[in-house]
Amino acid sequence: MKILFNGVKEFTKNEFEKNKELFKRLSKSQNPHTLFIGCSDSRVNPALITKSLPGDLFVVRNIANVVPFYRSSSEYLSTTSAIEYAVLVLNVENIVVCGHSNCGGCKALFLNDSELEKTPHTKKWVELIRNSKTKAENIVKKIGKKKDIEWLVEQENIIEQMNHLLTYPFIEERYKKGLINIYGWYYHIGKGIVYNYNVKNKVFEKIE
Numbered sequence: 190m191k192i193l194f195n196g197v198k199e200f201t202k203n204e205f206e207k208n209k210e211l212f213k214r215l216s217k218s219q220n221p222h223t224l225f226i227g228c229s230d231s232r233v234n235p236a237l238i239t240k241s242l243p244g245d246l247f248v249v250r251n252i253a254n255v256v257p258f259y260r261s262s263s264e265y266l267s268t269t270s271a272i273e274y275a276v277l278v279l280n281v282e283n284i285v286v287c288g289h290s291n292c293g294g295c296k297a298l299f300l301n302d303s304e305l306e307k308t309p310h311t312k313k314w315v316e317l318i319r320n321s322k323t324k325a326e327n328i329v330k331k332i333g334k335k336k337d338i339e340w341l342v343e344q345e346n347i348i349e350q351m352n353h354l355l356t357y358p359f360i361e362e363r364y365k366k367g368l369i370n371i372y373g374w375y376y377h378i379g380k381g382i383v384y385n386y387n388v389k390n391k392v393f394e395k396i397e
Contacts, residue, residue: 208242208243211242211243211244212243214244215243215244219244219247219279220244220279221244221245221246221247221275221279221281222245222281222282222283223245223246223247223281223282223283223284223285224246224247224249224272224275224276224279224281224283224284224285225239225246225247225248225249225285225287226249226250226254226256226268226272226284226285226286226287226350227248227249227250227254227285227286227287227289228250228251228252228253228254228287228288228289228292228294229250229251229252230289230292230293232289232378233250233287233289233376233378235248235250235287238376238383247271247274247275247279247281249268249271249272249275251267251268251314252293252294252311252314252315253288253292253293253294253295253297253314253315253317253318253346254286254287254288254294254346254347254350255268255294255314255317255318255350255353256268256272256286256350256351256353256354257269257317257353258317258353258356259353259356259357259358272284272354272357272360273357273359276357276359276360276363276369277359281369282368282369282370283369283370283371283372284354284360284369284370284371284372285372285373285374286347286350286351286354286371286372286373286374287347287373287374287375287376287383288343288344288346288347288350288373288374288375288376289343289375289376289377289378290340290343290375290376290377290378290379291339291378291379292343292346294311294314294315294318295315295318295321295322295339295342295343295346296339297311297312297315298315298318298319298321298322298342299322318346318349318350320349321342321343321345321346321348321349322342322345324345324349325338325341325342325345326338328341328345329341340375343375344375344386344393347373347374347375347386348373348386350373351371351372351373351386354371355371372385372386373385373386373393374386374396375393382395382396383395383396384396
């Protein structure tokens with residue numbers, strides 16, 4: 190924990206002082222331009238890879254960057270409520286679904302029940318991305334490159350979650366009217382490269 194305490198001291202002494210005016214404005218309200226839905230993975234830092242400042246991104250993170258299908262419920266829906274708040278209250282202009290290489294959530298799809306018995310909630314959660322594995326397996330059958338299955342699942346999952354966003358009536362309405370943009374990003378950790386999904390050409394393209 191010492192490293193975290195030292196980090197807080199460093200922030201207060203240096204970073205906060207350098208951006209005092211920004212934090213003064215942010216102390217009264219927030220006006221983020223983008224809802225960033227990413228994975229909880231410790232290696233994925235939304236602000237770092239986008240060079241964003243505090244107040245730019247409204248961030249939602251969970252295992253495998255999942256967007257649950259929209260449903261009205263009396264349950265406590267964490268990701269759904271965050272999406273609702275970002276769109277209907279903060280009026281974000283963009284939504285980014287960002288997946289990444291070496292995703293543990295996607296890898297969990299290949300584990301058997303005994304390997305997941307200690308993490309029943311994780312096992313249940315990744316059911317929401319199971320369709321991504323099916324799609325990736327069908328692609329592998331066509332191209333015959335089984336070694337590509339891992340990144341194919343990760344990328345198909347991003348596309349799947351983009352589609353899930355359109356099950357939210359208030360997002361679908363804004364999207365059709367051109368009032369909100371939906372992006373799918375794939376972050377390659379080892380290369381430091383982010384790819385954006387081209388919806389028209391159905392391919393991930395390097396952002397450069």
